[in-house]
Amino acid sequence: MSKLSALIAEVKAGLSAQERIPDARWAAIAKQCGGDEIADIRSRIEALKTELASVEEWDGDTQDEINGAIFRFSLLLKLASI
Numbered sequence: 001m002s003k004l005s006a007l008i009a010e011v012k013a014g015l016s017a018q019e020r021i022p023d024a025r026w027a028a029i030a031k032q033c034g035g036d037e038i039a040d041i042r043s044r045i046e047a048l049k050t051e052l053a054s055v056e057e058w059d060g061d062t063q064d065e066i067n068g069a070i071f072r073f074s075l076l077l078k079l080a081s082i
Contacts, residue, residue: 002040007032027074030079041077045070
């Protein structure tokens with residue numbers, strides 16, 4: 001069972017809703033990822049790509065948010081796979 005959601009919630013503690021998780025904290029998450037978490041990351045990336053494909057062309061803000069999430073999860077996947 002993946003503990004990715006719990007790891008993300010843990011590193012978000014103390015951050016405001018507007019703050020993004022700093023890179024160092026993503027690296028800390030990656031160090032704790034095993035096979036279940038890596039599978040979860042891959043699944044989230046695919047779900048985000050599917051969501052992105054359904055966003056209207058005029059909705060650039062939503063596209064930016066989804067692309068940002070894809071970027072961060074892709075980076076997390078890369079860090080976790082090292």
